[in-house]
Amino acid sequence: MRTLDRRTALAAAAGSLTAAAMPAAAQTTALPKTLFPVAQSVVPVVGSDQVFPVRRIYCIGRNYAAHAREMGSDPTREPPFFFQKPADAVQVVPVGTVGDHPYPTLTKNYHYELELVAVLKTGGRRIAKERALDHVYGYAVGLDMTRRDLQRGMGDQKKPWEIGKSFDHSAPIGPIHPVEAVGHLAKGRIQLQVNGQVKQDSDLSNMIWSVAEQIANLSEAFELKPGDIIYSGTPENVGPVVPGDVLLGRIEGLPDLSIRILEQAG
Numbered sequence: 266m267r268t269l270d271r272r273t274a275l276a277a278a279a280g281s282l283t284a285a286a287m288p289a290a291a292q293t294t295a296l297p298k299t300l301f302p303v304a305q306s307v308v309p310v311v312g313s314d315q316v317f318p319v320r321r322i323y324c325i326g327r328n329y330a331a332h333a334r335e336m337g338s339d340p341t342r343e344p345p346f347f348f349q350k351p352a353d354a355v356q357v358v359p360v361g362t363v364g365d366h367p368y369p370t371l372t373k374n375y376h377y378e379l380e381l382v383a384v385l386k387t388g389g390r391r392i393a394k395e396r397a398l399d400h401v402y403g404y405a406v407g408l409d410m411t412r413r414d415l416q417r418g419m420g421d422q423k424k425p426w427e428i429g430k431s432f433d434h435s436a437p438i439g440p441i442h443p444v445e446a447v448g449h450l451a452k453g454r455i456q457l458q459v460n461g462q463v464k465q466d467s468d469l470s471n472m473i474w475s476v477a478e479q480i481a482n483l484s485e486a487f488e489l490k491p492g493d494i495i496y497s498g499t500p501e502n503v504g505p506v507v508p509g510d511v512l513l514g515r516i517e518g519l520p521d522l523s524i525r526i527l528e529q530a531g
Contacts, residue, residue: 320492328498453517
């Protein structure tokens with residue numbers, strides 16, 4: 266009993282020390298250390314030395330009526346649906362350059378999809394369509410590259426087709442242009458060329474669901490946050506590319522985005 270009483274007394278004495286009486290070093294709570302560093306995916310901002318940190322990549326499917334039809338869907342009866350790519354799928358391509366883009370593994374039918382990308386500075390839940398564009402920081406040109414054979418094969422098996430969409434380098438993107446510089450892009454030509462031949466040619470106004478509507482719909486399912494980016498859908502005439510092909514994406518009001526398809530590694 267005497268031993269127990271002594272331990273109790275020592276514990277009480279130790280607990281009676283106030284933070285003011287403790288050394289400053291002892292008052293500092295040690296932060297946990299990560300096991301290893303993990304790179305943050307970022308996209309440069311035009312006219313700034315700052316970069317945009319990528320949190321999540323959301324993509325809307327079949328958002329142009331003609332593209333929906335070529336994919337076998339009826340756009341008049343289909344509500345918006347979304348999928349995601351990992352944040353580190355971004356491949357930044359500087360303005361005025363042709364980015365080297367590796368042909369991915371596991372596919373023999375690799376497709377381009379040119380898209381307007383909206384990036385968010387703020388977020389929230391249940392965002393009203395009328396206020397949705399207030400959350401947009403800026404816009405960029407992007408490509409939703411797709412292993413089409415894997416996407417279709419998994420769809421035929423009624424399995425998730427993430428493997429067809431969410432892989433390394435599957436989200437090439439140009440620099441971000443702030444809204445203050447380019448405004449909100451609701452209309453304007455969107456065109457993709459492969460080796461100088463026009464493949465996709467449409468207008469942003471042909472989107473079924475506008476950027477504002479996409480943000481509003483997404484915020485019903487997810488809490489949107491700063492750093493989220495949205496690939497807003499592609500026009501019709503998606504198609505395959507092979508090593509050696511050069512893609513040139515153009516969206517009115519933004520600089521061009523260009524990549525060269527490289528031979529498959531290994």
